[in-house]
Amino acid sequence: MPSRFALQRSIAMLLLGSAHLGGCATMRLHLRYGELASQTEMRESVFLALRSDLPPTVYVSETCAADEKITVRPRLDRELAASGYAMVETPDEATYVLQVNHVRLVETELSENQTVSDAIGSAFAAGFGTGVAADVFGASGDVAAGLGLAVGAIGFIADAHTKHLAHLLTTDVLVTETVPGGDSVALRRHATQIVSGAAKVNLRRAESLPVLVDGTSRALGRLLPGRSGDSD
Numbered sequence: 230m231p232s233r234f235a236l237q238r239s240i241a242m243l244l245l246g247s248a249h250l251g252g253c254a255t256m257r258l259h260l261r262y263g264e265l266a267s268q269t270e271m272r273e274s275v276f277l278a279l280r281s282d283l284p285p286t287v288y289v290s291e292t293c294a295a296d297e298k299i300t301v302r303p304r305l306d307r308e309l310a311a312s313g314y315a316m317v318e319t320p321d322e323a324t325y326v327l328q329v330n331h332v333r334l335v336e337t338e339l340s341e342n343q344t345v346s347d348a349i350g351s352a353f354a355a356g357f358g359t360g361v362a363a364d365v366f367g368a369s370g371d372v373a374a375g376l377g378l379a380v381g382a383i384g385f386i387a388d389a390h391t392k393h394l395a396h397l398l399t400t401d402v403l404v405t406e407t408v409p410g411g412d413s414v415a416l417r418r419h420a421t422q423i424v425s426g427a428a429k430v431n432l433r434r435a436e437s438l439p440v441l442v443d444g445t446s447r448a449l450g451r452l453l454p455g456r457s458g459d460s461d
Contacts, residue, residue, distance in 0.1 A: 257341060261341070262393050262428065262429055262430045263429070263430055264429065265427060265428075265429045265432070265436065265437075265440065266344065266345050266427065266428050266429065267345065267425070267426065267427040267428075267440045267441075267444060268345050268346055268349060268425075268426055268444070269423065269424070269425040269426070269444035269445065269447065269448050270349050270353070270423070270424055271421055271422070271423050271448055272353055272421050272422040272423070272424075273421045273422075274421075275402075275404055275419045275421050275452050277325075277404065277406055277419070277452070277453060277454050278454065279454040279455075280324060280406075280407075280454075282409065283324040283407060283409065284315070284324055285313050285314045285315060285324065286314065286315050286316075286317045286322060286323045286324050286325070287309055287314045287315070287316060287317070287323055287324065287325045287326070287327055287453065288316070288317050288318070288319060288320045288322065288323035288325075288326045288327070289302070289305065289306070289309075289316065289327045289329065290320075290326070290327070290328045290329065291329045291330075291331075292329070292330045292331070293330070293331040294330060294331065294332050294333070295331050295332065295333050295334040295398075296334065297334050297434070297438070299331045299334065299398065299438075299442065300442075301329065301442055301445050301446040301449060304442065304443065304446040305329075305446045305449050305450055308446055308447065308449070308450025308451075309450055309453065311450075312450065312451075312453060312455045313455070314453060320405075323407075324406065324407050325404060325405070325406050325407070325453055326404070326405040326406075327402070327403075327404055327449065327452065327453070328402070328403040328404075328405070329400060329401075329402055329449060330400065330401045330402075331398060331399070331400050331445075332399050332400065332401050333397075333398075333399045334396070334397070334398050334399075334438075334441075335352075335396070335397050335399075336394060336395070336396050336397075336434075337351075337394070337395050337397070338392050338393065338394055338395075339393045339394065339395050339428060340393070341393065343393070344428065345395055345426040345427060345428035346426075348395035348397055348426050348428065349397065349424045349426045352397050352399060352424045352426075353422070353424060390431075391430060391431065392430065392431060393428065393429075393430055394428065394429065394430070394431065394432040395426055395427065395428040395432070396426065396427050396428075396432060396434065396437040396438075396441065397424055397425070397426045397441075398424070398425045398426075398438075398441040398442070398444075398445055399422065399423070399424050400422065400423045400424075400425075400445050400449075401420070401422055402420065402421050402422065402423060402449065402452070403418060403419070403420050404418070404419045404420075404421075404452055404453075405417070405418050405419075406418075406419070423445055423448045423449070425440075425441045425442075425444035425445045425448070426441070427440045427441055
């Protein structure tokens with residue numbers, strides 16, 4: 230039976246080893262994910278024909294169901310104007326109606342081997358038009374389990390104050406286009422979803438939100454067929 234001294238020494242060595250592993254894991258996280266990474270993806274591409282027989286007008290309706298107040302305007306307006314579109318005040322005046330609803334803004338913790346792309350893929354896998362099972366800022370819940378992001382052993386070894394975080398903005402989109410047909414006019418609708426993500430060690434909302442809004446605005450601006458070239 231080991232002596233009390235030997236047992237204490239073993240425990241001390243184990244703690245030292247754990248601390249060393251924790252320091253190494255924390256350093257690896259900072260080296261790999263210390264810079265902000267961002268990406269924006271669309272669930273399904275929307276293909277709209279360029280209609281030269283109709284005025285290049287668009288009406289934009291934007292709502293936000295997320296806890297944080299989010300708007301992609303006026304950035305989206307500039308994107309559409311750069312593509313040759315004029316904004317109108319009512320849907321009846323528009324060749325295209327763009328309805329945008331920011332449905333959720335979430336935070337999830339990633340493992341050492343996961344990226345913002347993995348987080349976006351998991352958000353899409355959670356289901357179209359349904360709430361992503363993850364923490365809304367300021368709410369509670371099991372983020373990793375809801376998004377299917379299994380935090381690896383690194384989560385138990387790294388410094389508790391060092392976290393590889395991803396912030397995701399999910400936006401539902403409905404585009405309605407006017408389709409002339411003889412004496413009548415038909416409406417054709419296209420639905421899709423955009424997820425914009427940002428990831429970094431100890432990412433803060435104030436840092437991620439402008440990036441998420443920018444990525445979403447760019448994706449929305451490119452939904453309609455370009456008339457005067459892409460925007461910057």
